[in-house]
Amino acid sequence: xxxxxxxxxxxxxxLQTHFVFRGFVAxxxxxxxxxxxxxxxxxxxxxxxxxxxxxxxxIMRLLSSPGQIAGGRILYRARDGxxxxxxxxxxxxxxxxxxxxxxxxxxxxxTSLNPLFxxxxxxxxxxxxxxxxxxxxxxxxxxxxxxxxxxxxxxxxLDDYPHQMSGGMRQRxxxxxxxxxxxxxxxxxEPTTALDVTVQAQILDLLRRLQSExxxxxxxxxxxxxxxxxxxxxxxxxxAGRVVEQASVRTLFAHQKHPYTKGLLASTPNPGRxxxxxxxxxxxxxxxxxxxxxxxxxxxxxxxxxGYAIPECRAGRPPLFPAGPDHFSRCIRHEIM
Amino acid sequence: xxxxxxNRIIGVIVVLFIVATxxxxxxxxxxxxxxxxxxGPDATAADIADxxxxxxxxxxxxxxxLYFMGGLLRGDLGQSIFLNEPVLTALxxxxxxxxxxxxxxxxxxxxxxxxxxxxxxxxRGSVFDQVVTTLAMLSASxxxxxxxxxxxxxxxxxxxxxxxxxxxxxGDSFLSRMHHLVQPAVTxxxxxxxxxxxxxxxxxxxxxxxxxxxxxxxxxMGEARxxxxxxxxxxxxxxxxxxGLTTALLISGAxxxxxxxxxxxxxxxxxxxxxxxxxxxxxxxxxxxxALYVLINFAIDxxxxxxxxxxxx
Numbered sequence: 104x105x106x107x108x109x110x111x112x113x114x115x116x117x118l119q120t121h122f123v124f125r126g127f128v129a130x131x132x133x134x135x136x137x138x139x140x141x142x143x144x145x146x147x148x149x150x151x152x153x154x155x156x157x158x159x160x161x162i163m164r165l166l167s168s169p170g171q172i173a174g175g176r177i178l179y180r181a182r183d184g185x186x187x188x189x190x191x192x193x194x195x196x197x198x199x200x201x202x203x204x205x206x207x208x209x210x211x212x213x214t215s216l217n218p219l220f221x222x223x224x225x226x227x228x229x230x231x232x233x234x235x236x237x238x239x240x241x242x243x244x245x246x247x248x249x250x251x252x253x254x255x256x257x258x259x260x261l262d263d264y265p266h267q268m269s270g271g272m273r274q275r276x277x278x279x280x281x282x283x284x285x286x287x288x289x290x291x292x293e294p295t296t297a298l299d300v301t302v303q304a305q306i307l308d309l310l311r312r313l314q315s316e317x318x319x320x321x322x323x324x325x326x327x328x329x330x331x332x333x334x335x336x337x338x339x340x341x342x343a344g345r346v347v348e349q350a351s352v353r354t355l356f357a358h359q360k361h362p363y364t365k366g367l368l369a370s371t372p373n374p375g376r377x378x379x380x381x382x383x384x385x386x387x388x389x390x391x392x393x394x395x396x397x398x399x400x401x402x403x404x405x406x407x408x409x410g411y412a413i414p415e416c417r418a419g420r421p422p423l424f425p426a427g428p429d430h431f432s433r434c435i436r437h438e439i440m
Numbered sequence: 441x442x443x444x445x446x447n448r449i450i451g452v453i454v455v456l457f458i459v460a461t462x463x464x465x466x467x468x469x470x471x472x473x474x475x476x477x478x479x480g481p482d483a484t485a486a487d488i489a490d491x492x493x494x495x496x497x498x499x500x501x502x503x504x505x506l507y508f509m510g511g512l513l514r515g516d517l518g519q520s521i522f523l524n525e526p527v528l529t530a531l532x533x534x535x536x537x538x539x540x541x542x543x544x545x546x547x548x549x550x551x552x553x554x555x556x557x558x559x560x561x562x563x564r565g566s567v568f569d570q571v572v573t574t575l576a577m578l579s580a581s582x583x584x585x586x587x588x589x590x591x592x593x594x595x596x597x598x599x600x601x602x603x604x605x606x607x608x609x610x611g612d613s614f615l616s617r618m619h620h621l622v623q624p625a626v627t628x629x630x631x632x633x634x635x636x637x638x639x640x641x642x643x644x645x646x647x648x649x650x651x652x653x654x655x656x657x658x659x660x661m662g663e664a665r666x667x668x669x670x671x672x673x674x675x676x677x678x679x680x681x682x683x684g685l686t687t688a689l690l691i692s693g694a695x696x697x698x699x700x701x702x703x704x705x706x707x708x709x710x711x712x713x714x715x716x717x718x719x720x721x722x723x724x725x726x727x728x729x730x731a732l733y734v735l736i737n738f739a740i741d742x743x744x745x746x747x748x749x750x751x752x753x
Contacts, residue, residue, distance in 0.1 A: 165657055167649070202660030209651060217652040219673050219748060229659045264749045280659075 107178050107186045112288055112320045113162070114138040118175035118190070120154070120161045129396050131157045131170070133344040136423075139288070139337075141180075144314065144321040146335035146352075148328060148367070152393050154344040155324045159290050162189060162322070163207050164197050179205070182287060203233040206281035210293035212273035216265040222249075222276045223261030229283040248279040252309060271302035278309065285317060292324045307333050328371045332356060340364050343394055343404040346423065350430040360432035360440045362411045363389070403434070411436050444753035448741075452734050459730040463723050464508055468501060474521050474717035495521055508723065517727065518720035520713075527724035531706060537607050538705035541621055541628065541697070542690045548629025549636055550683060556633075557640025561648060562667055572637065580634035584693065588627045588700040595623060605702030624701040628693065632686050639682040643675035650674065676747050684740035688733045 107114055120132035132154040139145045147155040160166050162177055177189040182204060189197065209215040217225060226248060227241040236244070242261070249257035252275040265273055274294060281289055291310065295303040311334060314321055323334055331338055331352065338355045340348040340363065348361035359365045366389035391408040394400060400407050402417035409416070415435060426432040426440075434440070475491040476483065492498045496507065511518050517527035560572040596604040602623045608616045647653065648671050656670040657663075691706075698707035706725055713721035744751045 163658060165654055167654075198660045198662065200660070201658055207658045209655065211651055214651040215655045217656070217670050217674070218750060220670075228661075232659060232661055266750050277655075280655075 107180055110141050111138050112141045112180050113322070114176075114178040115158070115162065116176045116178065118158065118161060118177065119173040120157050120166065120170060121173040122170045124169055127397075130173075131344050131396055132161065134175070135341070135344075135346050136175075137337075137339045137346060137349060139320050139322055141287075141320055142314070142318050143336040144323055144334055145337040145339060146323040146325060146331045147339045147341055148325060148331055149341035150326055150393050152343075152396065153341040154396075155326075155341050156292055157344075158341070159207070159292050159322065159324050163201060163205060163290060164189060164192070164194075165201075165207075179288070199233075202229055202286070203284045204286055205288045205290065206284070206286040207290040207292065208274070208277045208281045208294045210296050212270050212277055212297065213265075215277055216273055218265055221262050221264055222268070222273075226261070226276070226280045226283055229280055233284045244283070245279075248283055249276070251282065251313070252276070252279045254279070270298055271305065274298060274302075274306055275309070278306075278313070282313065282317065282319075286319060288320045288322065290322045290324070293326070294323075295330060296325070296327070303330075304333075310334065328368060329373075340367070343399060344396055345404060345433065346431075347405065347433045348426075348431065349423070350427070354427065354430050358427075358440070360426035360430060360437040361405075361434045362409045362436075362440070363405050365440070366408075366410075405434075411439070441753055448738055452731075452738070455734055456727065456731055460509065460512060460723070460727055461505075463726045464505055467719050467722050468504075470717075472717045473497075474719065477717050478522065512727075517724035520721045521718045522713075522716050523718070523721070527720050530709060530721060531725060531728060534704060534706045534709045536705075537617070537621065537703045538691065538694050538698070538707060540618065541624055541694055541703065541705065542687065544621060544625035545628035545632060545690050546683065546687045548625055549633040549686065552629065552633040553636035553640055554679075557637045558644055558667065558672065560637070561641045561644035564645060569641075573641075576634040576637045578634075579630060580638075582631060584627055584631045585696050585700045587631060588624065588697060591623050591627055592701070607703050607705075620701075620703070624697050624703060628690060628697055632690065632693075636679070636682055636686060640675070640679055643678040644671060647671045647674040673747065677744060680740055680743050680747070684736050688736045691729055691732055 115138070116136050118132055118135040119130065122129040122131055135154070135158055137145065137147075147158060149155045157166070157170065160170070161172050162179075164172075166172070172190045175190060179187050179189050179200070181187055181200070187196075187200070189200070192200070216222065220228075223242065223245050226245045227238070230236060230241045230244050231238075234241075245261050246257045249261055254260050254272060254275050260268075260272075265276070268276065277294075289310075294310075295306050298306060307330065310321065313319070321334075323330075325331060335352045338348075338350060338352050339346055340355075340361065342363050348355070348359065348364045350360075355364065356368075359368060366387070369387040370389060372386060389408055394404065394407070400417070402419055403409070403412075403421050406412045406416040411434075413436070421433050421435050423431040423433050424435070424437050426437045432440070473488070473492075475488045475495060475497060479487055479491060489498075496504065499507070508518065517531075519525070520527050520530050523530050556572055560569045563569050592604050596602045603620050607620050644667075648667070650671075652674075653666060653671050656666045694705060695707035695710055697703070698705045699711055702708075706729075710722065710725045712718075713725065741753075745753070
């Protein structure tokens with residue numbers, strides 16, 4: 104159908120996702136392009152409103168009305184070797200991919216599980232949906248999955264309802280649910296944001312361990328650069344619906360080639376660095392706020408908040424410039440960074 | 441749990457005691473004298489006075505009240521003044537049409553309201569949704585007696601599909617009696633479906649945007665299962681509440697419908713008891729209806745327990 108390099112499992116090309124309200128269009132995702140290598144973790148980083156969650160929901164085709172994919176391709180290499188364009192797959196074919204090949208975990212473990220069914224039922228449902236197994240076998244697999252995500256006393260906890268569990272436990276249940284059919288790709292949309300820091304670290308550990316055991320690829324959506332450093336191999340930085348910088352995690356933390364990424368890093372607390380000198384280092388916030396997606400500035404969308412801006416920045420939307428090996432920046436001044 | 445049920449039972453007794461008292465007072469402050477009504481316009485004052493003594497109506501009101509309450513405690517609703525039989529027997533004989541009318545009406549109302557309300561919420565903003573919302577408003581404002589008369593005119597008189605009124609003769613089969621109930625049940629069901637449709641639609645809209653619905657979709661299941669299993673169950677508590685309330689209202693609403701369709705049910709028994717000032721029958725019937733109200737509410741509260749594991753009493 105379409106070719107995709109052998110080691111790439113997902114390739115998003117020029118994705119456009121729009122929300123149309125009564126003839127008026129919000130371009131939440133505008134020309135997003137990135138790819139994910141098999142067995143690796145790519146992180147999409149950005150503030151709220153940057154389009155990172157909309158991108159992940161577009162891949163899963165779970166956008167709620169009036170959101171719709173208006174253009175671009177989402178190429179995915181299925182288990183049978185076919186390369187599918189998820190943006191154009193029929194609803195029926197998409198249902199066979201969802202859960203079975205691509206699974207998703209969400210930000211709010213408190214509300215993402217159905218309060219009226221036991222966690223065992225909810226995980227078991229995923230198993231029986233995609234595999235020809237009976238109830239007893241499904242139950243056995245559920246216990247195995249709960250063990251896998253390190254829930255103690257799995258054989259009894261599966262009869263619990265979500266409200267009987269803590270936030271961290273529920274997120275483990277969500278992960279068990281997502282892994283039920285051993286997906287090739289796991290999309291994790293801010294899975295640790297709602298959790299306490301210690302629990303957050305445990306969940307990241309768990310995801311890393313599961314990735315090496317099961318060999319799945321992970322697309323990790325977050326606004327937290329600390330989390331990115333922990334888990335990602337490659338990073339995509341998004342701002343106002345666009346990719347502004349893209350690199351491997353080491354490259355990105357070593358040399359940022361876009362002022363937004365620089366600003367994001369400067370406004371991220373880092374206890375080691377901040378207390379290293381005799382004086383406490385101050386965080387440097389990015390001035391201003393994220394522009395409304397319906398009232399973007401002309402030219403570079405980051406220009407109004409950018410300390411490096413020059414008049415040329417307003418001349419037009421900059422393309423993604425190559426800024427090094429496998430490193431891209433949407434800044435006309437990337438060379439001076 | 442046991443404590444909760446005990447509290448509820450005490451609550452029921454208190455409510456019924458209050459209802460009994462209020463009914464007793466209201467019946468006696470309405471003008472009219474059963475003895476005078478019973479004996480007709482030609483009766484002499486002496487005849488009336490004589491009958492009042494036999495009926496116990498000459499006693500002071502507080503004494504009558506004590507007799508009434510004492511009877512209630514023994515499970516005795518008293519003796520009908522006109523029917524010459526215990527009130528409980530009279531109610532029992534009239535219970536069948538009212539019972540089946542209520543059951544059929546609520547079943548018809550739910551059979552209409554659940555699918556229509558769910559689809560309307562699912563297709564929010566569509567032409568279907570707008571038509572449903574408008575029709576539901578319209579049918580909620582149609583009086584059931586008027587709709588009943590239209591049905592009689594069309595289906596019974598013009599088409600002859602159903603009897604115009606009544607509940608069949610004493611020798612009629614059960615099936616024939618139920619045949620008499622079709623029109624009144626459809627009338628009541630239609631009118632009452634409107635409110636339920638609005639509740640189903642509103643509570644489905646509430647849950648369809650919830651995160652766990654998205655989770656269900658992310659598992660790769662079909663829309664029907666997402667909506668009917670994961671969303672509907674969460675929308676069920678307000679829906680059950682309104683179905684319970686509607687059922688309770690149907691019992692008292694039967695008074696009008698039974699009159700229009702000439703059904704010999706509890707409703708028409710109450711109407712004739714009121715016109716004849718048959719105090720014990722009015723009291724007894726209203727008490728029984730109040731008790732059913734309370735029982736239905738209690739049953740709905742128990743259903744919450746079945747639906748939602750987070751509810752505990």
